[in-house]
Amino acid sequence: MLAACPPCCCNDIVHINPYGRDPVLLAVDLVNDPPRSPDDLRARCVTAGLVITGPVGRPEHDEMCRFLDAWVEVVDADEPTERAERLNALLAASAAYPRLTDHVGTGWHIHYRDDDMTTPGVVRALVSVGTALHLAGRGMHRLGRCAAQGCTLVYADLSRTGRQRYCTPACANRDAVRRHRSR
Numbered sequence: 332m333l334a335a336c337p338p339c340c341c342n343d344i345v346h347i348n349p350y351g352r353d354p355v356l357l358a359v360d361l362v363n364d365p366p367r368s369p370d371d372l373r374a375r376c377v378t379a380g381l382v383i384t385g386p387v388g389r390p391e392h393d394e395m396c397r398f399l400d401a402w403v404e405v406v407d408a409d410e411p412t413e414r415a416e417r418l419n420a421l422l423a424a425s426a427a428y429p430r431l432t433d434h435v436g437t438g439w440h441i442h443y444r445d446d447d448m449t450t451p452g453v454v455r456a457l458v459s460v461g462t463a464l465h466l467a468g469r470g471m472h473r474l475g476r477c478a479a480q481g482c483t484l485v486y487a488d489l490s491r492t493g494r495q496r497y498c499t500p501a502c503a504n505r506d507a508v509r510r511h512r513s514r
Contacts, residue, residue: 351468353379354461355487357454362399362406363484363498366392376454385450394451398425402458406485411471418463425452425459469493479506 357379366372372395373387385391401421408414427445444456465487466473473488475495479502488495497503
C-alpha cells in the first residue's frame with residue numbers, strides 16, 4: 332500500500348503523503364477486511380507505515396472497530412453535505428489543531444493529532460484528516476461501495492477520471508459479464 336521505506340515518524344502516512352491517499356486506503360483495507368485480533372490490527376498498522384508506541388490490546392481493537400463503523404457512515408452518506416457533516420463529527424472527535432513538528436529529527440511535517448494519543452486515536456486522526464483531504468482534493472463523490480451485484484466492499488476512488496464504481500477490476504469484470512449475459 333505504501334512506499335517501502337523505514338518508518339521515520341510516528342505517523343509516517345502523513346509524512347509521506349499529505350493528500351490523504353494512504354490513510355484512506357488504510358481505512359478501506361481495515362473496513363473491507365476487519366482486523367481479527369489486536370495483533371492483526373497492530374501488524375496491519377505497522378505494514379501501513381505507522382510506528383506503534385502504545386499498547387494494542389482488546390480495548391484498542393474494539394475502539395478501532397467502533398471508529399471504522401462510524402467511518403463507513405461517511406462512505407454511505409448519500410449527499411455531499413451529509414458526508415461532510417458525518418466527517419466533520421469524526422474530525423471534531425479525532426483531530427487536534429494542525430502543527431509543524433520535527434520531533435524525530437527527520438524533517439518538518441504536519442501533525443493533526445496530540446502527542447499522547449492511543450494507537451486507535453492516532454489512526455482515527457490520520458484517517459479522518461486523510462479522508463477530508465481526499466474528498467476536498469479529489470471530490471466529495473470519491474468514496475463508495477462496490478456497484479457489483481452482491482458485493483458490499485468499500486473503495487476510495489483514486490482514478491484519474493473520478494468514475495470508479497467497483498472495488499476491484501475483478502468485480503467490474505464480473506458485473507460486465509453479468510450485464511452482457513442478461514442481454
